[in-house]
Amino acid sequence: MTDPSRRRAPRLRLGALELRLYLVAVLASVYVLTFRAVGGGHDASTSPAAPTAPHPVTSLPPAVWLDQLPVAQRPVVVPPPGWRIASRGEAAAAAPAPVVVRAPASRPLRVRTRSS
């Protein structure tokens, strides 16, 4: 037979000081985790170890749209077959090109003109 008194878990006895220290540690951990999650870690001023890469924009030469250049200075741009150069401000979605097929061999190499 087992004595029931032996199976009881040992009671944790904490004093008021220990409890306060425990709470402070938990709150501090929550604060640190929250701070990192919110993004404070990205702030270079609070994170001296963060890399200090040069600002990319200032290092680029001035940019222009092709149609802002004088015609004589525009580079020749040859898009791949089936593609074209869009006008500035034009929506990117282009019309799908029709399906190109080989004409039937029976079709003669001539024009049949008619109203269409």
Next chain:
Amino acid sequence: MRQFRAMNTEVAVAAPTLDDAAEHELALQIASLFAETERRFSRFLDDSELGRLNRATETVTASRELIALLCRARRHVTDTDGLFDPTIGAALCAAGYDRSFSSGALDRGPSTTPAVRARFADLVIDEQARCVRRPSHVQLDLGGFLKGHTVDRAAALAPATAMIDAGGDAVLRGAGPDGAGWIVEVEDPGDATRVLATLRVRDRAVATSAPNRRRWRAGRDTAHHLIDPRTGLPSTSDLAQVTAVAPTAEHADVLAKVAFLLGAADGARFLADRSGIGGVLVARDGALRVVGDLEVADA
């Protein structure tokens, strides 16, 4: 030869001097050009630039391409004393042509919409500011003019010997595969299986106007797409078909349309009086007349 479908018609591209792969590449480029032009300037697409202009209630800023097209159209309007006029869009809708054509799709009861008359001069175009103001009664339809213009642009991409044929509106570059000129067959408007005349054409374009295909029922009557700007109604011309041969497909399309509207006598004179232009006119009674600068191989 390659083919594809665009602008509600079959487009064929042939460049006999190119190898197979190069001809295919050319056809792909031309197909893309047709698709893009249709997307931007079809009156049947709500989100096309022309569709937006046709709905605009105030002055709108237009693309360079649309301004250029309108300026080209204006020159044809002036040259033809207003018989060519792309502001017939509202008249076409009133006649029943209010959606992309397919056989039977436009059939309806008698038209109750009054004829709409508009003039190109009603449109205010500021070329410098690229602005267009459209009075409410004006609806633009670039139709065959746009197709001809696109065929011309496509031909500019092709080598010196090539054929671009958009449903009978064609540019024929060079002297054709046998060096004797490209063969152009003029279809009988009353019987699509018959050929009325065979032409030899080199470095020119051809276009045909006839009411035999784009027609629909309006109650007991039959309506068609060849609107006479003088009345705002489908033409009652005594012609059944006109084929025009001209330096460009755009020009050929305009001339064929105008000659059709003028009728047999005046239409023949109109074509014959123009340098470098030829025409084949077919009257309603089947009479055939060839005028102007043409090489007829068989008629």
